[in-house]
Amino acid sequence: MTSEWWRTAAIYQIYPRSFADANGDGMGDLAGITSRLEELQYLGIDAIWLSPFYTSPQRDAGYDVADYCDVDPRFGTLADFDDMVAEARARGIRVIIDLVPNHSSDEHEWFQAALAAPAGSAERARYLFRDGRGPAGDEPPNNWESVFGGPAWTRVVEPDGTPGQWYLHLFDSSQPDFDWTNEDVREEFRRILRFWLDRGVDGFRVDVAHGMIKADGLPDYTPPAEGGSMGGGASAASGVALEPEISTEPGDSAPYWGQDGVHDIYRDWRKLLDEYPGERILAAEAWVDPLPRVAKWVRPDEMHQAFNFAYLETPWNGPALRKVIDASLDAFGAVGAPSTWVLSNHDVVRHATRLSVTEANPQGHGLGARSKGLPAYEPGLRRARAATSLMLALPGSSYLYQGEELGLPEVIDLPDEAREDPTWFRTNGERYGRDGCRVPLPWEGSAPSYGFGPTDASWLPQPAQWAELARDRQRGVEGSTLELYRAALALRREHDLGSGTLEWLPGYPDSVVALRNGAVIVVANTGDTPVELPAGDVLLASEALTGRSLPADTTVWLAA
Known part of the structure; x- marks a missing residue:
């Protein structure tokens, strides 16, 4: 009997460049991660997932890999990696690393x-x-x-x-795609998997897991203009408060995304991982639509998890949320897999901003000074806190992106000359790209680089707002976003919500999402009008309550 820890885990994504800088060169590193693991233990997460730290010319922030079995000197050494894994394990934190199999660097x-x-x-x-x-x-x-x-x-x-x-090169010209019909490629990645498994990693998040195999003949294809850059549905990560269709029928598939041949690769990898003790896992970044198609990546002999981008792309809207939650539980449950829930990552606008944007914003385009429909910070944060409080109450596994526990917004006002995302350059500034969600974290409000490192150096400039949002300004402060996350994660574990069963509660207007998960009742108000709460002691509230009234953009957990 195994624990199947991954079915209910809260997994925290670390973007190494921007998490913590131990040597003061302005770029985060593995030693910096190790130095801050105590704070993640305090937060209450179960595992960390690291974006790439491999040897790379960094044309695409490490997703252009020159050597898959070594650490880039910018981030440290293999010894630093081993020290980090050992420290994480001592704190009860598992370690998942990114794997980039669709393409290499042109310097490979x-x-x-x-x-x-x-x-x-x-x-x-x-x-x-x-x-x-x-x-x-x-x-x-x-x-x-x-x-x-x-x-x-x-x-x-x-x-x-x-x-x-x-x-x-489906990505930058410095990222040539591998030909996965070639056995040399398949054997090389078996070697790479074993290298890191032998070093003790608990699994892999597989980048572009819906890529790798291309349709025979490489036929011409023009994607829909409104689609996101990575494929999937056409609704595309927008904060616009419309109810999207959650399709159950397959749409037109790009000849370079979601080809059936990818599943043979993951069956092969699953057999390899199953040779190792301790439940090592594969998590898919698969931007495909609809949800039953995503579930193919997590059939019993393939991967363990797939990111639920349909949920991430759903606006803050009661009917849309109920529909995507039902569709997710049905699709993943049909293959015996847990649903995952995610609101932010290194490729999308931070949800403290995105959920309140009033103009369409396709995934990958980013936000900047010329973008339309930008929200004010406080209303955006309020909605994000409510959305996270709903997400962490759902059965399954949850992913958190570094800094969201501080309520960090997208950084809109980055100077043009500071931007590094290839999207910015390849579109001649038409699309801002993803730099705005990758700005280095604030740890201490009065320290150089807000505690990111021991000097003022920071590979992307940090806004002055980071001082008030720094972790030390929120730690132990009742009502802070950090303490809201910490309380929600503790209650989630205490009430075993990750392995619970969802039951919708009737009698509420469409704008309200009301459910029961075991001994916890959750009520989220996505509308403008306050609603009366049912009986039950308040366990968690995303905002301060007055009496038994639940205001707009607020989520509450009650003892059932």
């Missing part, structure tokens, strides 16, 4: 060998090299666009100096 030794080798060589067969179209081969092999904007193909100059083949 395999790609450098491919550039030096001729067309048709074994070296090029590990990537997706193709001849161009047109009489001289000077047109790309198809019309695919990069997730970051611009064409998804780049032409190489052959060793003899002549224009040559094209290679596919």
